[in-house]
Amino acid sequence: MRRYMDFYLTSMKIAILEQFQYRAQNYFYMVGVIIEPTIYLVVWSTIANQQGGSVGGYTAGGLAAYYIVWTLVRQMNIVFTPYGWEDRIQHGRLSMELMRPMHPIHSDVSYFAGWKFVMIILWIPIAAILALIFKPTLNPTWLQVLVFFIAIWGAYLVRTMLYAVLGLITLWTTRVSALFELIFALEMILSGRFVPMTLMPIWVQRIAYYLPFQWTFFFPINALVGQSSPVVLFTGLGMQLSWILIGIVGVRIIWHFGVRRFSSVGN
Amino acid sequence: MPFPVIEVTNLSKHYKVPIREAGLKAATRSLFKRQYNTVKAVESISFKIDPGEVVGFLGPNGAGKTTTLKMLSGLLFPTSGTPNVLGFQPSRRQAEFLGQITLVMGNRSQMSWDLPALDSFELQRSIYGIPRPEFEKTRDEYIELLEVKELVRKPIRNISLGERMKMEIIVALLHRPKVLFLDEPTIGLDVTMQRRIRQFVEEYNRRTGATVLLTSHYMADVEALCKRVIVIHNGKLLFDGDLSALLDRFSAFKTIGVTLANGFGSFSHYGEVLNQDAGHFTLRIPREKTPDVTARILAEQKVDDLTVEDPPIEDIIEKVFSQKSVEAG
Numbered sequence: 001m002r003r004y005m006d007f008y009l010t011s012m013k014i015a016i017l018e019q020f021q022y023r024a025q026n027y028f029y030m031v032g033v034i035i036e037p038t039i040y041l042v043v044w045s046t047i048a049n050q051q052g053g054s055v056g057g058y059t060a061g062g063l064a065a066y067y068i069v070w071t072l073v074r075q076m077n078i079v080f081t082p083y084g085w086e087d088r089i090q091h092g093r094l095s096m097e098l099m100r101p102m103h104p105i106h107s108d109v110s111y112f113a114g115w116k117f118v119m120i121i122l123w124i125p126i127a128a129i130l131a132l133i134f135k136p137t138l139n140p141t142w143l144q145v146l147v148f149f150i151a152i153w154g155a156y157l158v159r160t161m162l163y164a165v166l167g168l169i170t171l172w173t174t175r176v177s178a179l180f181e182l183i184f185a186l187e188m189i190l191s192g193r194f195v196p197m198t199l200m201p202i203w204v205q206r207i208a209y210y211l212p213f214q215w216t217f218f219f220p221i222n223a224l225v226g227q228s229s230p231v232v233l234f235t236g237l238g239m240q241l242s243w244i245l246i247g248i249v250g251v252r253i254i255w256h257f258g259v260r261r262f263s264s265v266g267n
Numbered sequence: 268m269p270f271p272v273i274e275v276t277n278l279s280k281h282y283k284v285p286i287r288e289a290g291l292k293a294a295t296r297s298l299f300k301r302q303y304n305t306v307k308a309v310e311s312i313s314f315k316i317d318p319g320e321v322v323g324f325l326g327p328n329g330a331g332k333t334t335t336l337k338m339l340s341g342l343l344f345p346t347s348g349t350p351n352v353l354g355f356q357p358s359r360r361q362a363e364f365l366g367q368i369t370l371v372m373g374n375r376s377q378m379s380w381d382l383p384a385l386d387s388f389e390l391q392r393s394i395y396g397i398p399r400p401e402f403e404k405t406r407d408e409y410i411e412l413l414e415v416k417e418l419v420r421k422p423i424r425n426i427s428l429g430e431r432m433k434m435e436i437i438v439a440l441l442h443r444p445k446v447l448f449l450d451e452p453t454i455g456l457d458v459t460m461q462r463r464i465r466q467f468v469e470e471y472n473r474r475t476g477a478t479v480l481l482t483s484h485y486m487a488d489v490e491a492l493c494k495r496v497i498v499i500h501n502g503k504l505l506f507d508g509d510l511s512a513l514l515d516r517f518s519a520f521k522t523i524g525v526t527l528a529n530g531f532g533s534f535s536h537y538g539e540v541l542n543q544d545a546g547h548f549t550l551r552i553p554r555e556k557t558p559d560v561t562a563r564i565l566a567e568q569k570v571d572d573l574t575v576e577d578p579p580i581e582d583i584i585e586k587v588f589s590q591k592s593v594e595a596g
Contacts (some may be wrong), residue, residue, distance in 0.1 A: 003393070003396035006391040006393045006396070007394055008389055009393075010389055010392070011390060011393070012392035014379060014382065014386055014389075014390055016379050017382055017386060018379060018382060021381050022381075048520065092375075093375075095337075095342055095370075095372070095375065096372075096375055096376075096377050097371070098341070098342055098360070099340065099341075099342070099365060099368075100365065100394050101362035101363075101365040101366045101369050101394070101395065102362065255575060259360075260344045260358075262342070262343070263343070
């Protein structure tokens with residue numbers, strides 16, 4: 001356990017050192033990411049104003065808060081993608097990681113966790129500018145802040161496991177990009193990324209409740225900006241934990257059978 | 268009699284590879300009816316390697332060398348056979364096993380491209396859980412041996428290929444592995460850098476008693492490091508024994524170089540004259556006739572200098588492969 005703690009801290013430090021070297025690229029990347037919620041925010045704010053100040057219970061200020069928090073949650077949601085798994089498996093880059101006496105997923109989780117610290121530092125001034133322009137309404141309780149803090153890391157782990165499971169399918173098939181695209185499309189609709197889940201039809205919300213996507217996006221955002229009761233907040237954390245455990249089991253099973261098929265191509 | 272560190276019994280690896288003719292028609296047909304070929308990358312090979320041995324693993328491209336190394340290091344699951352390394356079954360990939368071996372591939376990097384090597388060393392320390400005092404001692408020892416004190420502070424992207432390879436060797440050996448699988452560790456390096464890497468591997472083997480299995484297309488690596496060689500071709504084991512025995516078995520000729528005191532003479536009646544230049548002659552003589560021809564030359568000519576050499580090892584290895592290819596064909 002101590003060795004893993006040491007590894008995680010060292011790997012996170014390495015990620016921070018590396019990513020600070022690419023701060024300009026990271027900033028442009030983040031600006032690109034900001035454009036998407038800004039468009040949603042402008043559209044929904046306009047609709048809210050046309051409907052007398054609110055839409056689906058969200059005021060213009062509430063929507064501004066939702067989408068500004070969205071930008072942070074989006075950064076937390078950046079994980080080692082299935083494309084990354086596909087690439088490292090197809091081109092044999094997994095070989096060097098397999099030689100280590102620990103599962104490659106530890107390297108992914110720790111590295112991207114370290115990267116987040118760089119992104120959060122870069123995010124703060126952008127969030128401040130967005131707040132000045134769109135004037136969000138945000139009055140969270142201490143419990144909400146605490147749950148939000150845990151939930152953004154929970155979201156990170158849920159998404160990491162989900163995409164590791166997807167990426168590991170490459171051990172059986174050469175290309176799985178089409179499947180990834182399908183999952184990304186589902187995620188867009190069922191996560192709250194495109195629109196807050198409460199604005200979706202009830203039947204969509206019911207389906208989304210039993211899928212992992214909304215626990216990576218809508219739940220952490222709503223934990224901070226919504227009016228959720230403690231029961232709802234802790235249920236959300238419980239759902240995240242469940243999905244993390246399901247993901248770990250999924251990764252272990254797929255890994256156990258899949259790694260036998262790894263042909264270590266390209267070297 | 269020591270227990271072997273590596274023991275391989277009837278090890279095989281077969282790949283099922285889809286095949287089809289060129290063109291749209293064949294591609295469409297393959298959608299409905301796929302055809303496969305079975306490629307026998309490694310076919311029922313067996314050998315043992317004792318602790319501390321440095322063994323050269325030779326073969327042409329596609330012979331099955333790297334596939335074997337990957338099976339021995341746990342990267343690939345064998346189709347059949349039971350490799351045993353340090354008492355472990357490599358394919359089970361237990362952390363205790365992986366912590367005692369290393370695999371260096373000349374065309375693969377473990378280093379962070381953007382950071383100085385010191386940072387990658389630090390990451391390696393945490394991966395293998397090396398106690399800090401031991402880590403620092405080992406790291407500094409390697410840095411001194413490979414003379415890279417100034418380089419370890421530069422980002423990897425800013426150093427040359429040879430310098431990077433030195434860093435790769437350091438990072439791969441920080442945990443002081445007992446078994447080294449070296450797959451073309453000197454590929455693409457100039458002769459000076461090749462020699463430096465060779466000397467380091469030799470020194471590591473001497474100091475730690477580690478077992479080394481080395482593949483290289485540079486015969487200088489093999490000659491300098493390996494007393495024993497294993498030759499593999501088309502997945503099958505062709506030879507396992509001392510390098511000198513390989514030379515005896517497959518080298519039918521020796522080369523005699525003669526420098527004459529007066530600069531003139533005729534040598535065609537001794538054997539095939541390969542080269543003649545300003546009083547220096549190079550002859551190719553059947554191996555069994557070498558002592559007799561050498562004695563005759565010394566008796567009949569005014570010799571200033573005479574050398575008897577085996578042909579270059581590259582030529583012998585090439586001959587081994589070509590002979591076996593013909594036999595196989």
